[in-house]
Amino acid sequence: MGSESNPTLQAIRYQRGSLEILDQLLLPHETLYIPISSLALGHDAIKTMKVRGAPAIAIVAALSLAVVLVSDSEAQSLKTSQEAVAFIEKSLEYLKTSRPTAVNLFDAAKKLAKGVQAKAAEGDNVTAQEVIDHYLYLAEKMLEDDVQDNKNIGEYGAEFILKVWKGGDDLRVVTHCNTGSLATAGYGTALGIIRSLAAQKKLSHAYCTETRPYNQGSRLTAYELVYENIPATLITDSMASALLAQNPDKIAAIVVGADRVAANGDTANKIGTYQLAIAARHHNVPFIVAAPSTSVDLHIQSGKEIHIEVRPAVEVTTLRGPVVESLELPLKFKKTEGEDGKTSSILSETVAVAARGIGVWNPSFDVTPAELISAIVTERGVVLKEDGVQVFDMKAFLEA
Structure with missing residues (x-):
């Protein structure tokens, strides 16, 4: 059971100068890898959700530019370090417009830009190629670090659930949307926790929601669970409350991912997350958010400041x-x-x-208030609230 016997799916294939992504619009029925050889193709893959999931979006954007810096004639013709920095900054700004809600993309772009700026500032003798080489190092390290961060999230989250679970051997978990290898550089965040529980033979069953209107749960999460031989059941979004009601004392936790976490712990995630949190509170089930620390945006004090992307009506x-x-x-x-x-x-x-002719409202995300969240699991550990406090202090946790 679990990833010990089957390697996890590889949604991103990268070697220096070459990038391919698994087209998630075709899953689970067809497996097709798409080459990304330009900024426009990288932007399109993110915008049209051929690749999705906050960590994966950031990685694909970073690596799209890495490919361009190796193979594009304009990039190769850059003469000075400052020209290289300007080209990289302009490219990152363009890639940021592909998905406005995923803070990981903005965080990655900021770190990459600062990194090449620092390299160029080392002296007048720094060449354009040295700046490019430094960008490649930073982008490729980002890919490597993401996989390890996800494994840490999986371990911390599984440990927390086992610590608070009092229901014996029949441990079941519910998840929403897709937060596995297909949404990250590998292993996954919320699905990584499920994967970790399964690898320890502590998980008896997982439930995944279909996640309308884009069906990331039925198309992608179900695909990963079947691929990894994890016992699982697919439910529609409207069945979650009934599932909790009919399985009292059997659901150990609802575990979800996050596209953005505000300083107080309010969390933006795939539409339908908020109603799951309400159901979890009513049925006294721990509601756990799993996300890398790069999903935390300390510039936003609460969820009221999070921009929610509204997508085309045709998806509904x-x-x-x-x-x-x-x-x-x-x-x-x-x-x-x-x-x-x-x-x-x-x-x-x-x-x-x-x-x-019917009108349609299609927000891609909703915001779950911190008061409904039991814990936030990052690669650094588990964030809990102080006694008697309804919000999280994400700044204190990250600065500790």
Whole structure:
């Protein structure tokens, strides 16, 4: 069981000068890696959610620029260290426009820009190539560090759940959206905690929500759980409260990720997270947020200041998926010939699921107030509230 027997999925394939990402819009039915060879392709992959998950977005943005710095003719023609810094800063500003809510992207861009600025400031003899080489080092280290940070989150989170769980061997966990290898550089945050529990043979069952309207839970989290042989059940978003009600004293925790955490612990995450937190409080189930410290934005004091991205109505009014020949299990998918007339791929169609002309509101995220959150798990450890206090002191934790 767990990742000990099956290696985790690799959503990002990188070697210096080459970047490929797993197209998550096609999962779980097709596995296709897309080459990212320009800033525009990196920006598009993030904006259209071919890659998603706050940590993964930051990594893909950083590595997209790394590829450009190695192979793009304009980057190779830079003559001075200051020209290299300006090119990198301009490129990072462009990549930041791809997703406005994920603070990890902004944090990564800031750190990378400061890093190359510091390199250029070392002296007049610093060359453009030395600045570029330093950027490559920083971006590649970011990829390596993210995997280790996720493993630390998994260990700290599993340890915390086992510490507070009083229900014996039947330990079950609920999660929302996708926070695994597909959302990070590898291993995962909230799903990393589930993976850690499974590896220790402490997890009896996991439940994942479908996560409408983009279905990251049913398409991606379910895919990862099946891939890693972790016992799991898919539920629709509207079934979560009923699940808690019908399984009293069996759900050890609801574990979710975060795209941004305010200084007081208010947390922006995939739409539907807030209602899970309310249900968890009513049923006395610990509600745990798992996120790297880079998701914490100390410039934002509360969730009221977090910008919420509103996405196109078509994501709610339509569904896209493979065409099946019949509803008998296992499903058989219809195939279509490829452009070469030889290869075949799964035939997909888009279908309407809503009345034509209906208005649509499609916020991609919601904000869960800190008072509903039991703990925030980072790669540095578990953040708890002081006794009698309803918010977290994220600044004190990060500065400790």
